[in-house]
Amino acid sequence: MNIDLTGKTALITGSTEGIGYAIAQGLAGAGAAVIINGRTTTKIEAAAARLREEYPGVDVRGVTADLSNAEGCAALVAAAPDIDILINNAGIFRPVDFFEAGDDVWEAHWQMNVMSAVRVSRAYLPGMEKRGWGRVIFLASESAFNIPVEMIHYGVSKTADVAVARGLAKRMAGTGVTVNSVLPGPTFSEGVADMLKDEIARTGRPAQEVADDFVRQHRSTSIIQRAATVEEVANLVVYVASPLASATTGAALRVDGGAMDTL
Template identity: 55%
Template sequence: MNLELRNRRALVTGSTQGIGFAIARGLAAEGAHVVVNGRKAESVEKTLARLRAEVPGAQVEGVAADASTAEGAQTLFSRVPSVDILVNNLGIFEPKSFFEITDADWMRFFEANVLSGVRFSRHYAPGMRERAWGRILFISSESGLQIPQEMIHYGMTKTAQLSVSRGLAIELAQTGVTVNAVLPGPTRTEGVQDFLASLARAQGVTVEQAEADFFKSARPTSLLRRFATPEEVANLAVYLCGAGASATTGAALRVDGGVVNSIS
């Protein structure tokens, strides 16, 4: 399928690794001009080198800025005035007992996972509407539907993203701009690999056993019963950015390995 993304300009926030990197690579492979973003200049440069090596002829550039802050957003806006595709991928997670989550933690998670996407959408959507074409994606999570006991603050932000995504889709109805949310399930990102390794050490088991135990105890409804790869998540995200997804908007699409025990 030709996604008709050649020379479309795309920004993927938080894209130096994990799902964000996989989406950036997928868009670059489809011919889009991709702007990658990370907090540190060194990681951004390494990401650009990796993309150019893995996608010959890739049209890529990078901006080092903390996209979770208003100041960082302004840095990106000044460097990248307009885009055709916005992927609000930036997000943080942290297992923590509810009674240990401070006010500062709640605010930090809300600003990084929710307000960042609000700021970027508010800035870039008007230009998309004027050009009568655009794609906005929020990378949410199945945790927005099934709140994880071990990180309620994270689940709260992922539910909020669904509200913002749906509301913005209504705001942009009949403009040629689609807005959707992607809900990954447990995904083997670098952060999750570190989490599994620390869990295995704490329990005195192998990483493989820690993964099996995780799905048995924490995500027993998983039908995949393994972590998805970032590329498996990116496949859906990249499709939603293409011309063929023009009738899909206001949707929350799951790539969760069947974790959510619902037919809707």
């Protein structure tokens, strides 16, 4: 199977590290021109330089924009008006008990995890439809279905992502544009390492080991019994973004290590 994205331009939101950066690597490796995004120019420049070093000759550029508000989304679209592939990866997660999570916590997760994807998808889909080809992928989560008790607000935002992706797929029916959501399970990334930093410091154990223990203790339905790697998630995203996945749309595709205990 040869995935060739030569001539395509891909935008990955929230892509200076973690799953987003791994997706940028995968798309660049398949020949796509890549636009990375984040909120900090220094991190974008460092990520772009690293990507150029890993994939010489690939067109890589960065756009600094905070997608937690409408103004930031508009700035991103203005800086990169024409793309073929949109990966809605930007997102946040913060464990807070339901009775301690105020409106500010819910609003922050809603604006970043849902509305950023709504805004940029609304901006880019008409151009894709006009050209007769496009890919939009929402990075949701198995938490969209297995709502985590420690961050209900996060799970709800990811359920919304799956719903928006399904609705947009139907809205774009027959246009050559596909819209899907990808559902990672627990994945070892910089964000997860930060969430577990107190336990890592307390035990002195490697971060990967602590993450794997977290999966076994708090996501006991996981079949692989470990955290996935960012590359494992990116592999599925790159396939779905390719011409090879032309008959896949409106789907919620799992790369959750079997954590969703359902057929």
